[in-house]
Amino acid sequence: MPVHRSGKTLAGATLAALALLLPLTLSGPASAADADAESVPPRGSASMGMGVIEHDGQGGKPGGISIQAVQTEGVDVSSHQGNVAWSTLWNSGVRWAYVKATEGTYYKNPYFAQQYNGSYNVGMIRGAYHFATPDTTTGAAQADYFVNNGGGWSRDGKTLPGALDIEWNPYGSTCYGKTQSGMVAWIRDFVNRYKYRTGRDPVIYTATSWWKQCTGNYSGFGSTNPLWVARYASTVGELPAGWPYYTMWQYTSSGPTVGDHNHFNGDLSRVQALANG
Numbered sequence: 001m002p003v004h005r006s007g008k009t010l011a012g013a014t015l016a017a018l019a020l021l022l023p024l025t026l027s028g029p030a031s032a033a034d035a036d037a038e039s040v041p042p043r044g045s046a047s048m049g050m051g052v053i054e055h056d057g058q059g060g061k062p063g064g065i066s067i068q069a070v071q072t073e074g075v076d077v078s079s080h081q082g083n084v085a086w087s088t089l090w091n092s093g094v095r096w097a098y099v100k101a102t103e104g105t106y107y108k109n110p111y112f113a114q115q116y117n118g119s120y121n122v123g124m125i126r127g128a129y130h131f132a133t134p135d136t137t138t139g140a141a142q143a144d145y146f147v148n149n150g151g152g153w154s155r156d157g158k159t160l161p162g163a164l165d166i167e168w169n170p171y172g173s174t175c176y177g178k179t180q181s182g183m184v185a186w187i188r189d190f191v192n193r194y195k196y197r198t199g200r201d202p203v204i205y206t207a208t209s210w211w212k213q214c215t216g217n218y219s220g221f222g223s224t225n226p227l228w229v230a231r232y233a234s235t236v237g238e239l240p241a242g243w244p245y246y247t248m249w250q251y252t253s254s255g256p257t258v259g260d261h262n263h264f265n266g267d268l269s270r271v272q273a274l275a276n277g
Contacts, residue, residue, distance in 0.1 A: 041170050044107035046131045047078035047100060048205060049230050049250050049260055051168030056209055058232040061252050062263065071263035072096060072271050074248065076129065079109045081258055083118075088257050090122040096264060096271050098163055101128040101150035104136045108149050116150060120158055125275050127153075127160030129205065132190065135169070135176040139189030143197065153198040153277075160275050163203035163228060164190055167210050180216035187215070191225060200277055201225050203247065211240040218242070226274065228262075247274070 052058075073093050077084055078100035089097075097119040100109045109115070112128075119126040130146040132139075151162040166187060169176050175183060187204070194202045204221055205228040211217060222242025230250045231237050239246060248262050255261030264271050 040172075043171065044103055045079075046103055046133075046170050047080055047260075048076050048098075048129060048131070048165050049167070049253055050170055051210075052207060052230050052232055052250075052253065055168055056207060056231065058253075061232075062234050070267065071265065072268050074098070074262040074264055074271075075255070075258045076100075076250065076260045076262060077115050077258055079111050081115070082111055083114050084111075085257060086118040086122045086124070089119075090124065092256060094124065094261075095268055096125045096127075096160065098127050098129045098160070099150075100165075101130060101162075102142075102146045103131040104133040105141055105145040106136070112150050125158050125160060125271050127163060127203075127275075129163035129165050129203075132164055132166045132186075133169075133171070133176065134166075134178055134183065134186040135172065139186045139191075140193040143190045143193035147194065147197045151194075153200050155277060157272060157275055160271075161200040161202055161226075161277070162194060162198065163205050164194075165205045167206055167230070174210070175214035178214070180214060180218070183214050184216075184218045184220070187221070191221070203228050205230065205248075205250070206240060207231065208238050208240050215240075 072095050074096040075089060075094050076098040099112060099115040099119065101112055102108055116126060116128060128151045130142060130151055132142060146162060153159055153161050164187070168174055178186060191202055191204070194200070201224045203226045207230040217240060219242030222244070226247035227239065227243040228248040228250065229236060229239060229246045232252055236246060236249050246265055248264050250260060250262045252261050253259045
């Protein structure tokens with residue numbers, strides 16, 4: 001009997017120990033999954049150039065009197081900057097700005113009015129940009145959403161054509177699950193719809209390495225859509241196929257007042273010419 005009672009106690013202890021170990025065994029993979037989930041930013045939080053340093057790295061900044069003489073300084077902002085000190089930027093020599101308006105067909109920048117109107121009110125030439133998510137809805141649907149929520153254009157001499165921000169996917173696979181030909185078709189769907197709605201060819205913002213990987217270095221937009229290229233280095237480097245020159249160059253994410261700073265390839269009169277169409 002004592003042996004029998006001891007056996008029952010041992011079995012009970014063993015079962016109890018297994019019961020305690022089971023959740024610990026299961027918690028390992030679950031914790032890894034939770035960590036992966038935490039590394040993916042929430043939808044809507046993407047901003048222009050957020051993948052550049054991770055994928056392309058970061059070098060020195062461009063400098064010298066020669067480049068400053070033929071380039072016009074600009075910034076791009078999103079909800080991450082909140083209410084922007086536009087007067088400070090203007091006094092530092094910034095003369096144009098792009099403001100994130102939308103993402104996909106599910107997000108509108110809550111600071112858009114302050115940023116878009118604030119830049120205009122201090123005298124800047126400004127435009128709006130759309131962060132593309134080709135895995136969620138069609139290009140045409142996203143162009144409509146963009147135009148309907150701040151991405152339009154008017155010939156007032158102070159409004160730049162809308163910009164399509166097409167780059168690394170912060171929420172999943174780099175090319176949004178699309179083939180190279182599928183990505184080109186999606187971009188074409190967006191730019192055609194935007195032109196139909198506004199009469200303007202939108203600017204295309206991208207990085208050369210992403211463009212090569214996800215479109216196969218497609219050259220067909222170079223004759224119609226101004227190029228805004230991202231490269232954080234002392235020189236602009238190789239451009240995507242089809243574009244003999246860049247219109248805008250995002251050269252840093254660590255500039256004064258607002259992180260993302262850009263050069264327009266020309267003096268202020270060229271910025272005005274793009275605004276006027």
